Amino acid sequence: MKIKIKFFGSFRQRFSREPVEIDLPEGSCVGDVVAPIGERFPGFAQLGYQPLLAVNDCFEKPDKTLEDGDHVNLFPPVHGGATDH
Amino acid sequence: MPNGYNGKILIVDLTKGKWEVETPDEKFYRTYMGGSALNMYYALKLIPKGADPLGPDNVLCLSTSIVTGVPVSGQSRMTASAKSPMSGGAGDSQCGGFFPAEMKAAGYDAIILKGKSPKPVYLWIKQGEVELRDASKLWGKVTGDVEQALKEELGDKKIEIAQIGPAGEKMVRYAAIMNMSNRANGRTGMGAVMGSKNLKAVVVRGKPKLKPAHMDRIRELAKFGATNTKENPAVWDLHINGTCGVLSYQQQDGGLPTRNYNEGQYEDYEKISGETMTETILKDRDTCYACGVRCKRVVEVDERGYKAEALYGGPEYETIATHGSYCGIKDLAAIAEANQICNMYGLDTIQTGTSVAWAMECYERGMLSKDDLDGIDAKFGNAKAMVALVNKIARREGIGDLLAEGSKRAAAKVGKGSEDLCIGVKGQDMPAHMPQAKTSLALIYAVNAFGADHQSSEHDPSIDPASSASEKQKLSEIGLTKPLPVKDFSRDKVHYAYRTQSLYSVLDSVNLCQFVFGPAWQLYGPNQIVELVNAVTGWDTTIDELLKLGERRIAMMQAFNSREGLGHQDNVLPKKIHEPLKGKGPTAGSAIDRKVFDRAVQDYYEIAGWDKNARPTHSKLHELGVGWVAEAIGAS
Numbered sequence: 001m002k003i004k005i006k007f008f009g010s011f012r013q014r015f016s017r018e019p020v021e022i023d024l025p026e027g028s029c030v031g032d033v034v035a036p037i038g039e040r041f042p043g044f045a046q047l048g049y050q051p052l053l054a055v056n057d058c059f060e061k062p063d064k065t066l067e068d069g070d071h072v073n074l075f076p077p078v079h080g081g082a083t084d085h
Numbered sequence: 086m087p088n089g090y091n092g093k094i095l096i097v098d099l100t101k102g103k104w105e106v107e108t109p110d111e112k113f114y115r116t117y118m119g120g121s122a123l124n125m126y127y128a129l130k131l132i133p134k135g136a137d138p139l140g141p142d143n144v145l146c147l148s149t150s151i152v153t154g155v156p157v158s159g160q161s162r163m164t165a166s167a168k169s170p171m172s173g174g175a176g177d178s179q180c181g182g183f184f185p186a187e188m189k190a191a192g193y194d195a196i197i198l199k200g201k202s203p204k205p206v207y208l209w210i211k212q213g214e215v216e217l218r219d220a221s222k223l224w225g226k227v228t229g230d231v232e233q234a235l236k237e238e239l240g241d242k243k244i245e246i247a248q249i250g251p252a253g254e255k256m257v258r259y260a261a262i263m264n265m266s267n268r269a270n271g272r273t274g275m276g277a278v279m280g281s282k283n284l285k286a287v288v289v290r291g292k293p294k295l296k297p298a299h300m301d302r303i304r305e306l307a308k309f310g311a312t313n314t315k316e317n318p319a320v321w322d323l324h325i326n327g328t329c330g331v332l333s334y335q336q337q338d339g340g341l342p343t344r345n346y347n348e349g350q351y352e353d354y355e356k357i358s359g360e361t362m363t364e365t366i367l368k369d370r371d372t373c374y375a376c377g378v379r380c381k382r383v384v385e386v387d388e389r390g391y392k393a394e395a396l397y398g399g400p401e402y403e404t405i406a407t408h409g410s411y412c413g414i415k416d417l418a419a420i421a422e423a424n425q426i427c428n429m430y431g432l433d434t435i436q437t438g439t440s441v442a443w444a445m446e447c448y449e450r451g452m453l454s455k456d457d458l459d460g461i462d463a464k465f466g467n468a469k470a471m472v473a474l475v476n477k478i479a480r481r482e483g484i485g486d487l488l489a490e491g492s493k494r495a496a497a498k499v500g501k502g503s504e505d506l507c508i509g510v511k512g513q514d515m516p517a518h519m520p521q522a523k524t525s526l527a528l529i530y531a532v533n534a535f536g537a538d539h540q541s542s543e544h545d546p547s548i549d550p551a552s553s554a555s556e557k558q559k560l561s562e563i564g565l566t567k568p569l570p571v572k573d574f575s576r577d578k579v580h581y582a583y584r585t586q587s588l589y590s591v592l593d594s595v596n597l598c599q600f601v602f603g604p605a606w607q608l609y610g611p612n613q614i615v616e617l618v619n620a621v622t623g624w625d626t627t628i629d630e631l632l633k634l635g636e637r638r639i640a641m642m643q644a645f646n647s648r649e650g651l652g653h654q655d656n657v658l659p660k661k662i663h664e665p666l667k668g669k670g671p672t673a674g675s676a677i678d679r680k681v682f683d684r685a686v687q688d689y690y691e692i693a694g695w696d697k698n699a700r701p702t703h704s705k706l707h708e709l710g711v712g713w714v715a716e717a718i719g720a721s
């Protein structure tokens with residue numbers, strides 16, 4: 001399934017201003033975007049922290065299942081940054 | 086000479102045009118250290134009970150601190166305090182920039198302004214020499230023009246200025262004290278107090294001469310800051326996108342106040358985000374004295390009739406949210422112009438934007454008509470209407486005269502249920518961090534002495550189990566080791582809120598920037614605050630001693646409030662917060678449960694040492710070494 005990825009915060013300057021699209025197998029979770037993004041943008045794989053993950057403008061835990069066409073937003077941990085979702 | 090401070094406090098009687106210098110001893114400095122705590126000492130001693138906040142009996146206190154001016158990021162802060170014309174209780178507001186370091190270099194740790202000048206004046210302090218000068222020609226001028234005129238009049242381009250704009254002269258209740266033309270002591274109406282005293286500006290120029298006790302240790306701290314600014318993702322984001330970098334985050338959290346706090350997500354947030362500002366109107370990044378973070382924005386706009394010049398800086402997150410999502414406005418150029426008007430005329434951008442948002446909701450619900458609004462079609466989303474209303478507030482013109490009183494007082498006049506649309510606590514409207522998304526803010530917004538404030542405690546995500554290792558480490562330095570989910574509102578969360586509030590209270594008294602120093606995600610943690618204080622002063626303070634200072638300042642502000650008749654009945658949230666949030670996103674439908682909230686408030690009183698009517702107890706004030714406050718307010 002096709003997932004659209006957008007970078008936020010300092011990620012945008014560091015990785016890509018434009019959204020990128022990745023292909024993931026059915027049933028993938030939002031946490032599964034990290035590895036392919038890390039392959040495409042090596043610096044992303046070397047972050048010393050966990051990025052924050054949001055699906056369709058809502059922060060989610062990495063085990064949230066994705067659906068075809070979902071938008072995933074990636075954030076560095078700004079101003080604290082944990083979420084309980 | 087003591088290490089780190091001048092040991093001199095300037096007391097100016099504006100009525101008589103005279104001044105004197107107090108030279109408190111080291112014990113005084115170690116007890117209050119500066120900023121807000123030092124100001125509250127003078128406020129409690131000098132402001133008579135029941136004083137009119139806009140009358141000559143009010144006293145405006147401007148303080149630096151024991152560490153102001155040393156070459157470390159985040160130390161150039163000045164706190165302004167007085168009785169607030171917004172709440173009738175303690176007023177308190179901080180600014181950064183270069184003024185604080187220059188004020189201290191000019192020879193005084195604090196400036197206490199009493200009385201009322203018979204005519205407009207400004208205070209000129211040059212290397213310890215004091216002069217009150219005629220400001221008749223400056224009266225009525227906007228901040229940028231005053232900055233220019235004063236530089237010419239005094240023949241010195243390096244002066245630093247704390248001034249009021251025309252909004253302060255006209256005593257818009259939430260007028261700010263502007264630092265040059267682009268920074269502000271924004272909240273609680275300190276600019277209105279300055280205007281009521283006919284004091285247009287405080288101008289300072291000095292030569293740094295203070296010697297810290299251990300310069301080598303200060304260099305080590307500076308080196309740590311330089312190395313780690315880029316490594317700390319939250320701090321680096323402040324550099325890249327400014328405070329507005331948090332706007333997109335708030336959206337995903339359902340915590341971006343939208344259409345007067347009715348919703349927690351704004352569908353057009355990407356048009357007004359920090360990322361968009363960086364990619365479009367940002368012209369430069371600015372800083373405060375010696376700060377390597379450089380979070381301040383400089384923008385330029387000249388499009389579709391909207392204008393903003395670099396002289397007036399650029400909008401912070403709070404400004405973008407209050408003039409943007411609060412009003413349903415997606416036009417960054419219009420918001421940049423509104424920010425410029427606020428900075429030219431000297432207004433608190435938060436309260437200006439919230440007053441406009443309140444008027445817009447009143448209009449949409451038929452509580453204010455187009456006629457009432459001077460013909461302005463103040464629908465949510467109408468950017469031209471937003472800018473027009475900001476202009477009217479700045480000049481107290483037409484409907485602006487009513488909105489210049491703040492939404493609480495305006496609603497009392499308008500009636501028709503418009504009171505329920507207000508989003509304030511003690512008359513000060515809520516900033517752009519929503520209690521529905523960050524639970525402990527519900528408590529802190531309610532109990533904070535000067536009304537709803539987002540910079541008075543650490544927000545909930547830092548104590549969440551998922552927070553980073555470095556946040557956990559810093560929190561452990563103030564004894565907070567038990568993770569608590571964001572939505573937890575147990576007594577443990579209340580303890581977290583009070584403990585971090587005490588640390589933020591240290592920051593506001595040692596006068597440190599809360600993006601650089603703090604208990605969680607910031608560049609420097611609690612132990613480094615201790616190290617900074619000791620390196621500058623040569624003292625042997627500890628985190629426990631500093632946290633007592635933080636508690637002392639909270640208790641003194643609350644004691645001031647008690648003396649002025651504010652109590653438990655004022656520690657309440659606006660009705661909206663207890664009703665299900667509309668709109669979309671993770672917080673849609675959520676509300677702060679009244680019973681849980683009431684219990685949290687009672688827990689807070691117990692933990693803070695306040696009685697049932699929110700009065701700090703006699704024993705608590707004695708425990709904090711300010712027994713004299715207990716006597717002054719007749720604490721139980």
Ligand code: SF4
Pocket residue numbers: 158159160161181182371372373376377378379380381598599600601
């Ligand atoms: S982080 Fe920003 S506000 Fe704080 S001292 Fe540095 S430049 Fe000033």
